[in-house]
Amino acid sequence: MNFSTRLLPAKLPQKSSGFPLLHPRLFHLPPNYTTTNTNFTPVVGLEIHAQLKNNTKLFSASDPRFDQNVNSNLSLFDIAIPGSMPVLNKNVLYKAAKTVISLKGSIQQETDFQRKHYFYPDQPLGYQITQQNKPIGIGGHLILGKFDGLNYERKIRIKQIQIEQDTAKTINDTNPIYDLIDYNRSGAALLEIVTEPDIRSAEEATLFLKKIILVLQTIESSKALMEEGSLRCDVNVSLDFNFSDSENKLNSNSLESFKKGPRVEIKNLNSLRSVTNAIESEIQRQISVLFDGGEISSETRSYDVIAKQTKSSRTKESKPDYRFMPEADIPTIHLSHKWIENIKKELPEFPDDKKNRLSDQYGLSIDDINVLYKIPTIIDFFEKVCSLGICPKEAYFWISGEIFRLINYHKPNFTENIPITPQEFGSLLKSIENSDLTSSMVKKILITRFDGDKKTIPEIISINGWNLIDNKLDLIALCKDIINNNPKQVEKYKSTKNNRLLGFFVGKVIAESKGNAKPQIVSEIIKQLLK
Amino acid sequence: MLSLSKFCSSKGIKTTLTTNLNKKSNFTFRFHSTLENGVKLYQNNIKELQFQPQEFINDLSNFITLKNKRVNAVISQRKKDFILKGISKEFPSDTCKNPDSELQYKNKYTSSMTSNENLGTSSQKNINSRNPGLLMFIKDNIATTNEYTTCSSKSLENYLSPYDATVVELLEKSGAVILGKTNMDEFGMGSTSTKSVFGPVKHQMNTSDGKNLLNIISSHSADNLLNPKVISSIENDRHVQDRCAGGSSGGSAVAVASRFCNAALGSDTGGSVRLPAAWTGVVGFKPSYGKCSRHGLIAYANSLDTIGILAESVETTKREYYVTELSESVLNAWKDVADILESMGATVTQASLPNTKYGLSTYYTIISAEASSNMSRYDGIRYGHRSSGVGLDIDGHDAGSKYANTRSEGLGSEVKRRIILGNYVLSLGAYDDYYTQALKMRQLILRDFNNVFSLANPLDWALEELDSLPDENVLFNDSGVDLILMPTSVSTSPILSDNESNTKDTDSVHEYVNDAMTVPTSLAGVPTICVPVGISAKDGFPIGLQLAGQYGDDELVLEVANLLQKKLFDASKYQGLFGSDNQLSLVPKSLY
Structure with missing residues (x-):
């Protein structure tokens, strides 16, 4: 990706005389702004909110799914009826702990909940029950590298992982006089994953998000679908002002040499594209401000998808004091060693480990593997087919070709569940090898199956008269x-x-x-x- | 500061005390008419064949309506039809049509009955003979579906709860009859029961009632002339003044003291059950924190809130408790009762709880912080008072003024004062100086209690990953005590007008001092009972003392309090003079 063209402010003439770009990812100011070498490094951190996959909410027994009738699934506690009490959902702790371990963080054996106070109609209690000083997970990291399409490695550290309540949904565009509130989402369990500011570009941010979504889906702790709101993202963007040694800093996680500018937070991004665009436009904006001789102020901004710009929504001066205090209705939680060890045993194979194994075991290239990962559930299918003695190359060829074509054609019906078993598919491939069927017959059989024909393969063959002339x-x-x-x-x-x-x-x-x-x-x- | 009674072996005392009880007790009352005297002392095993529910409820209702005009303790009476339905319900056949489930229900019910023999409010016998169960009032911050649950606040003026609190559900299931809801300080914030949107609760006695009482004693007792304390107090007669009932469960306390009911549920955050119990002369019990379900108790300071019981006697309290699973005169009383306990076989020693002197400031820091948080749900959006002219076109920035109007109209001045205090102690600048310090202080106070009690606090070791119970030397401290005896209040009930002038003042610190004796055990979460021990020789008003035990040791607290109360009635020589007096019938007539 060519950063020099994408990220420079439009009004700056490229390659202005005497100030060549030292590095494609760095920026510099015109001579009248500072005296010496003036390179910026973007410093980006993410706050990811993932709704945990659960049948009940964090503190009540109602159903948290997003696609139900408005205000149809509420418990007393979800709408803060006086005298109602929170009851902690044990499964939430389990899924949160699973996530912490998967991201190489450490589970805090003593963890508690806090109240974060602010008035807003989507917050029925007048406070959000969240975690602050004793979150369930501290530390951890993800490494971006060759499997993600980077030609270098970037370790992105995770600061903490905490459990909190989701808010209700306010709807303010259907009625001109009133805002409407749907409390169905109120009190659903969210996992907030906060990274250290280790991300250096919009591209890295997007790759990191993709990777974390894959992890959450693999361990089944969240559906993590940005399009349905089960995963949302806030980004923090600032520029590094310490201009020496910029080259090294890009490749190092140490923030010691950094002299960060004011931090700007962009809230509520709900697609990968808007994350990329928001970060890029914000970096551009901050540089432009500096060019115009202005100052970047620490503030909260929102991203306007249509204008492709961020705009200010709250300055630091009006930042609320959340008055955190312990939630006395939920005692401090003590997690036993045994419980944590048991979770470790139940974890599935992580994506990078799996990719490595697929490459070793089946001789697939990184590109082949990433093609299969477009539909992660297919990996299991692929491995089962191979285990029946089918040549992996042949299986990959058929799956990435014919099966993917059919899945995409019928989208979204079969992304989770392919309408043919690995055994049936394996025997079809074997029949081709043994000259019992032709490739075009197998294609026709697959089409029939994806069209909804539930008959067995031999039945389909005989009904359509697709038998090879043996005689x-x-x-x-x-x-x-x-x-x-x-x-x-x-x-x-x-x-x-x-x-x-x-x-x-x-x-x-x-x-x-x-x-x-x-x-x-x-x-x-x-x-x-x-x- | 505190004296305490030590029982080397609780088994030992039990035997000594029971022998004392074999003497014929004076602890009986001769009530003739419900219409004149209110409810009778609850007695589980008496079979009353002549009982007419309809007539009884009518009489009781008229009695309450008449008397309540003066005391303002009850804010809503349950409809007679509902009450009668509760009394005459043939348990449980009309609720279950399916014979299988009926059988299951019956089995479940009877097994729960037999598992706890003390669950006496409604033995099967009682229901069959159609005796009323325990007659009860409920403090208005406990959710019931049959009447409004207002917390005596404008913000919940017309609030009807969609569910019954767990305690109420359990009580009704066990046969208790709920008569209505009682007045209180708004959201429980106060110790006088004057800060209510329904007006103040008044003590069932006024100053002249106290004088009359002392008069009766001095005129009937042979040695009255030898008692200069009594003589001098009667001579100092002044004009009639109302007295304060204490709070915040003042309505519940006065309802029991006025014989509207056998027992009433209150809530105790820093003494809200015990203080009015002491001042009105009834029994007030605060169980260990968390022992009674708080589901349905509208939160004030949720790390301290406890459902409490106000009752005519320890015996009744005990029943209740199992069902729910759930000045100078004061100093004299304290010493005398310690002596009585010693005579009953207890060992009395002095103990000090050095950090409890910081209890009051610790308490007010913590409760105001929690109150500010718990009050934030009263925004008028989903229920409760909403400022007229407040629409809901809230888009972030100007939402503030709309919340502000609703909340400043709906909440009373004491509530607002505590919200502002709480917001201050939780704000970034003040948090470490106030709130963090208060949390630390609370731990020190808890440690004081743990050091004094012989039984280890089960919460200390329950969190460890243990395969078996800890060693005996971890569980028991030989030099410790079983129970702590202490005053509930520094004085008897103050004159009501004094308090009213205080509330009009911006300075309510004077009132906060009422809680000084009761907050330490609240902060520690340990079970505490306030038992009426007698009357002050100065003004004829009742005095109560508290007995506190280790966390979870509720049974011992109740048992000893029960024995103590019976002993006190036996020992009070003027008891016989007050057979039908319903204003102070529940207090042993000993003078201090």
Whole structure:
């Protein structure tokens, strides 16, 4: 990605004389702004909110799913009825702990909940129950590298992982007089993952998000779908002002040499694209401010998708004091060693480990693996097919080709559940190998299955009459007919032995057999007959 | 500061005390008419064949309506039809049509009955003979579906709870009859029961009632002339003044003291059950924190809130408790009661809880912080008072003024004072200086209690990953004590007008001092009972003392309090003079 063209402010003439760009990812000011070498490094951190996959909410027994009738699934506590009490959902702790371990963080054996106070209609209690000083997870990291399409490695550290309540949903565009509130989401369990400011570009931020989404989906702690709001993201962007040694800093996690500018927070980003665009436009904006001789102020901004710009929503001066205090209705939670160890045993294989193994075990390239990972559930299918003795290359070829084509055609019906078992698919591939079926027959069988035909494979074959003509005598008779009906071509073939003419006869026979003859065998017979 | 009674072996005392009780007790009352005297002392095993529910409830209702005009303790009476339905319910056949589930229900019910023999409010016998169960009032900050649950606040003026509190559900299931809701300080914030949108609760006695009482004693007792204390106090007669009932569960206390009911539920955050109990002369029990379900108790300071019981006797309290699972005169009383306990076989020693002197400031820091948080849900959006003219077109920035109008109209001045205090102690600049210090102080006070009690606090070791119970030397400290005896209040009930002038003042610190004796055990979360021990020779008003035990040791607290109360009635020589007096019938007539 060429950063020099994408990130420089529009009004700055590129390559202004005497100040060449030292590094594609760095920026510099015109000579009248500072005296010496003036390179910026973007410093980006993320706050990710993922809704935990659960049948009940964090502190009540109501259903947290997002697609239900408005205000239809509420418990007393969800709307802060006086005297109602929170009851902690144990499964939330389990899924949060799983996430902490998967991101290489450490689980805090003593963890508690705090109240964060602010008035807003989407917050029925007048405070959010969240974690502050004793979150469930501290530390951890993800490494971006070759599997993510980077030609270098970037370790992004995680500061903490905490559990908190989701808010209700305010709807302010359907009624001109009133704002409407849907409390269905109120009190659903969220996991907030806060990174250290280790991200150096919009690209890295997007890759990191993609990777964390994959992890959350693999361990089934969240659906992590940005389009349905089960994963949302806030970004913090600032520029580094310490201009020495910029080159090294890009490759180092140490923040000691950094002299960060004021931090700007962009809230509520709900797609990968808006994360990328918001970060890029914010970096550009901050540089422009500096160019104009202005000062960057520490503030909260929002991203306007249409204008592709961030705009100020709250300055630091008006920043609320949340008056954190312990939530006395939920005692401090003590997690035992045994419980934590048990979770470690139950964890599935992590994506990078799995990719490494796929590459070693099946000889797939990184590109092949990443193609399969476009539909993560397919990996399991692929491995099961291979375990039946099918050549991995052949299995990969069919899955990435025909199966993906059909899944995409029928999207989103089969992304979770392919309508054919690995056993059935494996036996189809074997039939091709054994010359029992042709490739085009298998394609037709797959299409039938994806169209919703629930019959068994043999039934589909027999109903459609897709059996290969086993009987050689029948085939010979068929070939003889074709030869007799095309004397000219026979003449020509006999004199030239042209293979294209051989193909002509084979094609005719296959067409006559309605695809039920195998080309290799037909070709042999024709050769014999015309010898 | 505190004296305390030590029982080397609780088994030992039990035997000594029970023998004392074999003497014929004076602890009986001769009530003839419900209409004149209110409810009778609850007695589990008496079979009353002549009982007419309809007539009884009518009489009781009229009695309450008449008397309540003066004391203002009850703010809503349950409809007679509902009460009668509760009394005459044939348990449980009409609720279960399916014979299988009926059988299951019956089995469940009877097994829960037999598992706890003390669950006496409604033995099967009682229901069959159609005796009323325990007659009860509920403090208005405990959710009930049959009447409004207002917390005596304008902000919840017309609030009807969609559910019954767990305690109420359990009580009704066990046969208790709920008569209505009682007045209180708004959201429990106060110790006088004067800060209510329904007006102040008044003590069931006024100053002249106290004088009359002392008069009766001095005129009937042979040795009255030898008692200069009594003589001097009667001579100092002044004009009639109302007295304060104490709070915040003042309505519940006065309802019991006025014989509206056998027992009433209150809530105790820093003494809200015990202080009014002491001042009105009834029993007030605060169980260990968390022992009674708080589901349905509208939160004031949720790390201290406890459902408490106000009752006519320890015996009744005990029943209740199992069902829910759930000046100078004062100094004299304290000494005398310590002596009585010693005579009953207890060993009395002095103990000091050095950090409890910081209890009051610790308490007010913590409760104002928690109150500010718990009050924040009263925004008028989903329920409760909403400022007229407040629409809901709230878009972030100007939402503030709309909340402000609703809340400044709906909440009273004491509540606002505590919200502002709480917001201050939780703000970034003040947090470490106030709130953090208060939390530390609370731990020190808790440690004081743990050092004094012989039984280890179960919460200390329950969190460890243990395969078996800890060693005996971890659980018991030989030099410790079993119970602590201390005053509930520094004086008897103050004159009401004094308090009213205080509330009009911006300075309410004077009132906060009322809680000084009760907050330490609240901060520690330990079970504490206030038992009426007698009357002050100065003004004829009742005095109560508290007995506190280690966390979870509620049974011992109740048992000893029960024995103590019976002993006090036996020992009070003027008891016989007051057979039908319903204003102070529950207090042993000993003078201090």
